[in-house]
Amino acid sequence: MVKNRKALAGxxxxxxxxxxxAFPGLFASYGSSNILGAYPINLGPSTAHLLGTTxxxxxxYTELIYGARQVLVIALVAGACxxxxxxxxxxxxxxxGGLVDEALSLVTNVVLILPTFxxxxxxxxxxxxxxxxxxxxxxxxxxxxxxxxMRAQALSLRNRDFLEAARVRGERRSYIILFxxxxxxxxxxxxxxxGSALYSVLAASGLQFIGLxxxxxxxxxxxxxxxxxxxxxxxxxxxxIVAPGLAIAVLSAAFALMNYAFDEIGNPALRPVRRKxxxxxxxxxxxxxxxxxxxxxxxxxxxxxxxxxxx
Amino acid sequence: xxxVVRRLGMFLFTLWAxxxxxxxxxxxxxxxxxxxxxxxxxxxxxxxALQSILSSFGYKPNSALIPQYxxxxxxxxxxxxxxxxxxxxGEPVRTIVxxxxxxxxxxxxLTTVIAFLLGNVVGIVAGxxxxxxxxxxxxxxxxxxxxxxxxxxxxxxxLVFASPKIFNVLPADFNYDPSILPGFSPGFVGSVxxxxxxxxFTLLVTSIGGWxxxxxxxxxxxxxxxxxxxxxxxxxxxxxxMYGYAARNAMLPNISGFAMSLGFVLSGSVLVxxxxxxxxxxxxxxxxxxxxxYPLMQVLxxxxxxxxxxxxxxxDFFMAWLDPRARAKG
Numbered sequence: 142m143v144k145n146r147k148a149l150a151g152x153x154x155x156x157x158x159x160x161x162x163a164f165p166g167l168f169a170s171y172g173s174s175n176i177l178g179a180y181p182i183n184l185g186p187s188t189a190h191l192l193g194t195t196x197x198x199x200x201x202y203t204e205l206i207y208g209a210r211q212v213l214v215i216a217l218v219a220g221a222c223x224x225x226x227x228x229x230x231x232x233x234x235x236x237x238g239g240l241v242d243e244a245l246s247l248v249t250n251v252v253l254i255l256p257t258f259x260x261x262x263x264x265x266x267x268x269x270x271x272x273x274x275x276x277x278x279x280x281x282x283x284x285x286x287x288x289x290x291m292r293a294q295a296l297s298l299r300n301r302d303f304l305e306a307a308r309v310r311g312e313r314r315s316y317i318i319l320f321x322x323x324x325x326x327x328x329x330x331x332x333x334x335x336g337s338a339l340y341s342v343l344a345a346s347g348l349q350f351i352g353l354x355x356x357x358x359x360x361x362x363x364x365x366x367x368x369x370x371x372x373x374x375x376x377x378x379x380x381x382i383v384a385p386g387l388a389i390a391v392l393s394a395a396f397a398l399m400n401y402a403f404d405e406i407g408n409p410a411l412r413p414v415r416r417k418x419x420x421x422x423x424x425x426x427x428x429x430x431x432x433x434x435x436x437x438x439x440x441x442x443x444x445x446x447x448x449x450x451x452x
Numbered sequence: 453x454x455x456v457v458r459r460l461g462m463f464l465f466t467l468w469a470x471x472x473x474x475x476x477x478x479x480x481x482x483x484x485x486x487x488x489x490x491x492x493x494x495x496x497x498x499x500x501a502l503q504s505i506l507s508s509f510g511y512k513p514n515s516a517l518i519p520q521y522x523x524x525x526x527x528x529x530x531x532x533x534x535x536x537x538x539x540x541x542g543e544p545v546r547t548i549v550x551x552x553x554x555x556x557x558x559x560x561x562l563t564t565v566i567a568f569l570l571g572n573v574v575g576i577v578a579g580x581x582x583x584x585x586x587x588x589x590x591x592x593x594x595x596x597x598x599x600x601x602x603x604x605x606x607x608x609x610x611l612v613f614a615s616p617k618i619f620n621v622l623p624a625d626f627n628y629d630p631s632i633l634p635g636f637s638p639g640f641v642g643s644v645x646x647x648x649x650x651x652x653f654t655l656l657v658t659s660i661g662g663w664x665x666x667x668x669x670x671x672x673x674x675x676x677x678x679x680x681x682x683x684x685x686x687x688x689x690x691x692x693x694m695y696g697y698a699a700r701n702a703m704l705p706n707i708s709g710f711a712m713s714l715g716f717v718l719s720g721s722v723l724v725x726x727x728x729x730x731x732x733x734x735x736x737x738x739x740x741x742x743x744x745x746y747p748l749m750q751v752l753x754x755x756x757x758x759x760x761x762x763x764x765x766x767x768d769f770f771m772a773w774l775d776p777r778a779r780a781k782g
Contacts, residue, residue: 147592251466254764256719256756259737260473263749266741267478339599346601347723351738365604369727374624379611386604390596397599401591401665408669 145405151398158392161209169206183378192380196371204364205384211360212392215272215345219279220338226284227337228330231291232318235299246292252285261344265353272355275348279341287333294329298322332403339396346389361385459768463761470757474750475524479517528754538745545751548736555627556725556732559648561717563655568710571660575667576699582672591665598661603723606654610727613650623647625729651728655721659713666709670702677701704775711767715760 161168170191184194192201234245261278268274298304307317323330348354349362352370356363364385368374373381527534533545540548578587611617614624628634629643674680675698683693713720722734729735733752740748 147595150592247462247465250462251469254466254757254760255470255473256716256753256760258722259719259753259756262722262737262741263474263477263753267480343599343601347603350601350603351723351726365607369607374607374610374615377615377617379617382604382607382611386601386607389601389604390599393599393601394596397595398592401595404669 145402147398147405148402151395151400151402154391154395155399158209158213158388158395161206162213163210165206165210169203171200171203183376186380192384193378195367195381196373196376196378197367201364201381201384204359205361205388207359208361208364208385208388209392211272211358212342212345212362212389215275215279216338216341216392216396219276219283219341219345220334222276222280223283223337223341224287224330224334226280227287227333228291228323228326230284231288231293232295232322232326234288235292235295236314236318236322238299242292245288249285249288249292252282253289255282257282258344258347261348262351262353265348270353270355272358275345275354278348279344283337283340283344287337290329290333291326294326295322298325328403328407332400332407335396335400335403339393339400342389342393342396361388365389455772456769459765463765466761467754467757471525471528471750471754472521474753475521478744478746478749524750528750533751534747536740536745536748538743538748539739545747548748549733549751549755552731552733552736555730556718556721556734559627559651559730559732560655560721560724561714563652564659564713564717566652567656567659568663568706568713570656571663572667572703572706574660575664576671576694576702578664579668579671579675579702580694580698582675587668591668594661594665597657598659598665600658602654602658602721603727605657606651606724606727609650609654622650624650627730627732647730651724651730654724654727663706666706667702670705671698674698674702704771707771707774708764708767711763711770712760715763718759719756 170189180190180194180198180200182194182196182198184190186193190200190202192205194200195204230245230249234242234249261282264278264281265274268278304317304321307321312321345354346360346362346365349356349360350365350369352366354360354363354366356366362385365382368378368381368385371381373379526532531546533549535541536543536545536548574586574590578584578590581587610624613619613622623629623646625647627644627647628640629647632640632643634640680693680697683697688697718733719737722737724730725732725734726738733755736748737752739745740752
């Protein structure tokens with residue numbers, strides 16, 4: 142994984158956010174107490190306030206550092222829960238088949254089609270504004286895509302010999318699903334987790350941005366919300382908007398890069414090519430093509446129907 | 453035939469599920485239109501008067517839920533959408549929706565189509581010239597741009613192009629300059645286009661990456677197919693192989709994705725409309741949610757779902773017509 146440059150970049154960005162979230166005190170210039178009006182308002186960047194202050198007199202840099210934890214926790218928890226749900230539903234549907242499959246697939250497809258963001262807005266608005274609600278909303282709307290993928294993958298495994306062997310041994314269904322099928326699907330599950338976490342970062346921040354998160358908590362989306370409410374754009378306090386958005390972008394880029402790298406590792410055809418390898422493979426391809434023509438000519442001598450089939 | 457029946461059944465079931473969810477979620481949650489209205493009128497009108505205003509518009513919190521539910525289903529389907537009980541109290545929901553619809557369709561629909569076409573062309577070229585300059589830096593960049601928080605990109609654009617500090621060249625608010633009389637005058641059309649530039653660009657920047665990447669990856673997979681090798685062996689010109697053999701097949705999986713995104717045109721860009729105060733359907737949804745405007749909320753949510761369902765249905769049939777393998781899967 143580390144050999145892949147995208148994965149490495151993603152991992153580094155992710156590690157930075159994790160560090161900030163775990164030990165904000167080490168990096169922030171002030172304590173977590175972000176009291177309104179603690180400093181003069183709308184200051185520009187200076188050594189005392191690296192990113193200036195908000196129009197509520199808070200230190201933007203400190204807020205930024207302390208904002209990391211909430212997004213990260215929401216992303217990881219919601220991503221994990223959504224993945225568990227999609228694994229359970231997808232594999233159960235595929236393994237049980239029949240009516241169970243029909244029913245579970247129907248539910249999955251319905252949830253997949255429902256307009257997600259409006260549904261999230263309505264849910265978040267009416268279910269109250271706390272992080273727990275946020276996570277539930279993200280899981281409820283985010284599991285269906287993964288479930289479909291899991292089902293497809295599990296379906297392709299269903300008739301493999303090792304599962305048949307387990308069945309003949311008389312293992313229970315739950316054992317087969319958990320200990321025989323799931324380990325073979327690890328890479329898909331990890332990719333799914335990364336995708337769900339990415340989705341959660343963006344969706345949670347989006348909801349917080351329109352004021353549907355916990356507006357009293359410290360988080361990047363909430364910072365953007367406050368900046369927008371205080372008309373930071375008009376007040377010319379650019380950093381108040383640039384900084385939290387960039388932070389969200391960094392975390393989502395971390396998940397996206399790792400996710401994409403995972404795709405590349407799973408599907409070697411997509412990996413970036415080095416120039417040298419490319420020239421070699423082009424040459425090989427031309428040779429191949431030439432050989433194919435020869436082979437076809439040979440086949441043509443044997444019988445015309447082979448050629449007709451190929452074209 | 454079985455294929456058609458299954459699809460239609462799925463269509464009706466999803467529609468029903470969406471409408472049911474949308475009926476029950478707001479009603480089982482705290483907060484009601486009366487409170488919202490009281491907060492907005494700041495107690496200037498007595499609660500009793502407000503109550504009677506609301507009930508004259510069809511808000512009956514005390515009648516039984518189940519009959520309400522069936523009337524709701526019937527009204528939704530027959531287009532009897534009632535009046536708004538939110539920001540524009542008493543205005544027919546139909547009017548609000550039809551005023552907002554063209555703006556969303558025009559701005560976000562057109563941008564989606566442009567992003568799809570442009571993204572596919574770039575993706576075809578990048579996949580074809582595998583390992584070229586374009587292909588070496590494009591994927592990493594696009595992975596990042598495709599996952600930017602798009603509302604933030606919009607805010608940055610406002611910061612750069614619509615604030616007095618840097619360039620003050622483009623408007624950041626609304627759909628046209630209200631001082632110009634709407635009509636087919638050059639001034640009005642120009643104003644509409646001017647107001648669309650920033651939101652459209654925001655959407656383009658964040659949505660094109662996905663198209664390019666999937667198209668590039670499809671292209672690469674397709675280029676490894678035997679029929680492409682066959683075409684090479686036949687000595688066909690590159691251009692013909694690229695478009696006539698590889699791209700045509702690589703596009704197939706993208707079509708249902710395109711249909712899905714067309715379906716999400718109505719609902720997918722709520723935040724862009726919010727950032728730019730663009731009075732489309734997404735903007736209206738946020739208004740409705742803010743003010744507990746059930747009638748408007750219900751209709752919007754139903755329209756969002758119908759849009760997705762319809763475009764998926766069309767895409768399914770289109771795919772079945774285009775690709776015999778899809779027919780067999782049913």
